[in-house]
Amino acid sequence: MTEKLLEVQNLRTHFFTRTGVVKAVEDVSFYLEEGETLGVVGESGSGKSVTSLSIMRLIDKPGKIVGGKILFKGEDIAEMDEDRLLQIRGGKIAMIFQDPMTSLNPVLTVGFQIAEAVKTHLKLDDKAAMNRAAEMLERVRIPEARRRLNHYPHEFSGGMRQRVMIAIALSCNPQLLIADEPTTALDVTIQAQVLELIKGLSKEFRTATLLITHDLGVVAGTCDRVVVMYAGRVVESAPTHTLFKKPAHPYTQALLQAIPRPDEPPGSRLHAISGQPPSLINLPAGCPFAPRCVKAQARCRQELPPLETKGAGQMAACFYPY
Amino acid sequence: MAAEIAQPYPSAEVASDTLVDVRNLKVHFPIRGGLLGRTVASVKAVDGVDLTIKRGETLGLVGESGCGKSTLGRAVLQLVKPTDGSVIFEGTDLTRTSYGTLRRMRADMQMIFQDPFSSLDPRFTVGRIISEPMVNFGRGTSQEREARVKELLQVVGLNPAWVHRYPHEFSGGQRQRIGIARALALNPKFIVADEPISALDVSIQAQVLNLLADLRDQFNLTYLFIAHNLSAVKHVSKRVAVMYLGHIVELGSGDDVYANPQHPYTIALLSASPIPDPELELTRKRIILTGDVPSPVNPPSGCPFHPRCWKAQAICREVAPPLEEKRPNQIAACHFPGA
Ligand SMILES: Nc1ncnc2c1ncn2[C@@H]1O[C@H](COP(=O)(O)OP(=O)(O)OP(=O)(O)O)[C@@H](O)[C@H]1O
Ligand SMILES: Nc1ncnc2c1ncn2[C@@H]1O[C@H](COP(=O)(O)OP(=O)(O)OP(=O)(O)O)[C@@H](O)[C@H]1O
Numbered sequence: 001m002t003e004k005l006l007e008v009q010n011l012r013t014h015f016f017t018r019t020g021v022v023k024a025v026e027d028v029s030f031y032l033e034e035g036e037t038l039g040v041v042g043e044s045g046s047g048k049s050v051t052s053l054s055i056m057r058l059i060d061k062p063g064k065i066v067g068g069k070i071l072f073k074g075e076d077i078a079e080m081d082e083d084r085l086l087q088i089r090g091g092k093i094a095m096i097f098q099d100p101m102t103s104l105n106p107v108l109t110v111g112f113q114i115a116e117a118v119k120t121h122l123k124l125d126d127k128a129a130m131n132r133a134a135e136m137l138e139r140v141r142i143p144e145a146r147r148r149l150n151h152y153p154h155e156f157s158g159g160m161r162q163r164v165m166i167a168i169a170l171s172c173n174p175q176l177l178i179a180d181e182p183t184t185a186l187d188v189t190i191q192a193q194v195l196e197l198i199k200g201l202s203k204e205f206r207t208a209t210l211l212i213t214h215d216l217g218v219v220a221g222t223c224d225r226v227v228v229m230y231a232g233r234v235v236e237s238a239p240t241h242t243l244f245k246k247p248a249h250p251y252t253q254a255l256l257q258a259i260p261r262p263d264e265p266p267g268s269r270l271h272a273i274s275g276q277p278p279s280l281i282n283l284p285a286g287c288p289f290a291p292r293c294v295k296a297q298a299r300c301r302q303e304l305p306p307l308e309t310k311g312a313g314q315m316a317a318c319f320y321p322y
Numbered sequence: 323m324a325a326e327i328a329q330p331y332p333s334a335e336v337a338s339d340t341l342v343d344v345r346n347l348k349v350h351f352p353i354r355g356g357l358l359g360r361t362v363a364s365v366k367a368v369d370g371v372d373l374t375i376k377r378g379e380t381l382g383l384v385g386e387s388g389c390g391k392s393t394l395g396r397a398v399l400q401l402v403k404p405t406d407g408s409v410i411f412e413g414t415d416l417t418r419t420s421y422g423t424l425r426r427m428r429a430d431m432q433m434i435f436q437d438p439f440s441s442l443d444p445r446f447t448v449g450r451i452i453s454e455p456m457v458n459f460g461r462g463t464s465q466e467r468e469a470r471v472k473e474l475l476q477v478v479g480l481n482p483a484w485v486h487r488y489p490h491e492f493s494g495g496q497r498q499r500i501g502i503a504r505a506l507a508l509n510p511k512f513i514v515a516d517e518p519i520s521a522l523d524v525s526i527q528a529q530v531l532n533l534l535a536d537l538r539d540q541f542n543l544t545y546l547f548i549a550h551n552l553s554a555v556k557h558v559s560k561r562v563a564v565m566y567l568g569h570i571v572e573l574g575s576g577d578d579v580y581a582n583p584q585h586p587y588t589i590a591l592l593s594a595s596p597i598p599d600p601e602l603e604l605t606r607k608r609i610i611l612t613g614d615v616p617s618p619v620n621p622p623s624g625c626p627f628h629p630r631c632w633k634a635q636a637i638c639r640e641v642a643p644p645l646e647e648k649r650p651n652q653i654a655a656c657h658f659p660g661a
């Protein structure tokens with residue numbers, strides 16, 4: 001078997017808070033091949049961002065990676081020293097953060113911030129770096145890119161800030177792109193262009209993309225495979241077509257049902273999943289979805305279903321799938 | 323769930339059915355340059371918008387990123403000072419009223435901010451963030467406020483035991499719901515919801531949209547609902563306005579606008595909306611807009627959309643099309659409307 005570009009094995013990331021240990025990521029495994037786009041969807045608060053921050057080794061106290069391996073081209077990121085991390089972070093592995101404002105520096109111009117990134121990783125001089133910055137802003141469709149280089153983040157609209165971050169992340173032609181809700185603040189036309197840009201990157205540089213999104217339309221249009229998370233765990237993974245056609249896990253099924261359909265009359269009730277997600281401090285015994293699951297049986301409340309193969313390329317953690 | 327929220331105003335006002343009336347609203351941000359920092363140009367973020375929002379109505383607002391939606395929402399609430407025009411809220415022109423009146427009226431008008439990260443003060447606990455508007459307006463005793471905070475957390479699907487947590491301990495979608503809880507704290511009459519569901523998974527989106535609808539039905543709440551998710555907008559709004567480069571370019575019922583878009587920008591927007599079905603995604607036709615995204619500093623002559631429009635003729639470069647009725651109850655600003 002060929003070596004995977006990224007292989008996350010049994011990752012566990014916990015937050016040690018005053019009120020208890022928050023098991024934000026608990027035994028998460030998945031892989032990514034060169035040029036592939038893997039979608040990550042799931043409940044808000046299920047550990048998607050913490051997983052991606054763990055891959056970047058950006059988990060701060062009181063959080064800690066307490067177990068598992070993060071193999072990037074065979075090298076374990078979880079064990080890497082700071083120097084090596086600095087070399088690959090922002091260069092070989094780039095991340096588009098869910099939160100544009102905390103990752104953009106409010107007192108530096110946007111041009112400076114993009115130029116800084118390319119100077120470090122592409123070894124360009126000042127002038128070439130600024131040119132690259134302007135080119136990147138143009139590619140993410142910011143009007144009058146060159147003039148905009150001198151502007152500060154607060155002078156941009158929500159979606160423009162998000163595009164600035166995308167420009168920074170893509171400026172160094174990364175091998176692995178982690179994109180955490182990269183298009184939430186974008187209108188659909190610009191979203192389509194940004195997704196094309198990311199697709200182009202995967203063609204041209206064989207960049208692999210981990211795409212975290214709530215937009216199942218985006219997943220349908222861009223991802224090769226999908227991982228579904230719930231309460232810190234992977235509950236299903238499948239090729240995109242399979243996931244939409246034959247979702248195995250009841251949580252995935254419920255998620256797909258919650259999408260507002262254009263043919264439904266306006267104002268009709270949407271299908272929210274009833275009940276609350278479990279507390280990550282006191283996870284119930286058994287399947288974490290059992291308390292909200294329409295199919296749950298006694299067994300589901302006692303035993304944790306393992307993530308197992310259910311069909312071609314499809315895995316699910318459920319005793320009573322489909 | 324929402325039934326528990328007490329209605330502070332025994333809707334006594336027998337006012338007309340228009341709650342918000344926006345007239346020729348403009349917001350221009352100055353661009354300063356040179357040594358003296360003189361204004362050399364301006365960003366015409368909102369450039370002459372007319373809108374009315376009826377009591378109990380949800381008006382959807384969609385449009386390209388950077389076209390001025392958030393600025394319009396903020397200007398309606400006077401969170402940014404309009405350059406020109408007026409905003410009449412229950413008969414009072416907010417742009418001309420005294421500071422005291424405006425401050426009092428603010429309790430009735432709240433905003434759910436687009437960015438769930440920077441709109442929450444990281445130094446405060448969630449309990450304090452949500453109760454702050456109540457403190458500011460002297461509502462309730464501290465016990466009542468505490469109870470209300472817990473109730474609100476429940477309403478938005480968060481664990482009431484989390485009141486002592488700080489924003490950084492929450493995920494993106496959880497923070498967005500904190501912002502929603504804060505906006506609801508004072509039982510406002512009008513809410514500008516700026517991308518209130520963008521960071522939520524579809525199930526919680528459904529929960530929040532159902533909640534907003536319940537509040538509307540029970541308390542006759544009125545929303546300006548800004549979002550990029552066109553299906554969600556259609557779902558919650560009877561009428562939808564489409565904005566482009568500081569202007570409203572189309573407005574009508576959701577059914578009409580989605581089924582029979584008149585403005586080419588609306589047509590392009592609808593065609594780009596992703597469909598949650600991988601097979602349809604493969605085969606669908608999408609209009610990819612070519613041409614440069616225009617700048618609100620130097621808007622194009624004539625119709626602001628003409629440089630990217632596949633239907634543009636000579637007249638489009640010269641004459642700005644007026645916003646007028648193209649089909650019954652559907653207005654658009656285009657010389658060559660329709661498919
Ligand atoms: N610093 C922290 N301290 C305590 N708990 C935390 C901290 N950061 C995150 N968490 C918790 O970890 C869980 C996972 O958070 P994460 O941000 O990964 O969720 P997510 O899946 O990205 O959600 P969303 O879709 O809403 O962005 C959440 O329940 C959150 O409350
Ligand atoms: N404080 C400011 N100073 C200067 N320009 C500004 C300021 N705030 C907004 N702008 C500009 O005004 C225009 C409209 O911004 P606005 O935030 O209203 O857009 P939007 O439609 O909400 O976009 P998005 O969908 O990306 O959130 C943009 O060109 C933006 O750069």
Ligand SMILES: [Mg+2]
Pocket residue numbers: 048049050098180493494495
């Ligand atoms: Mg997240």
Ligand SMILES: [Mg+2]
Pocket residue numbers: 157158159391392393436516
């Ligand atoms: Mg905005």
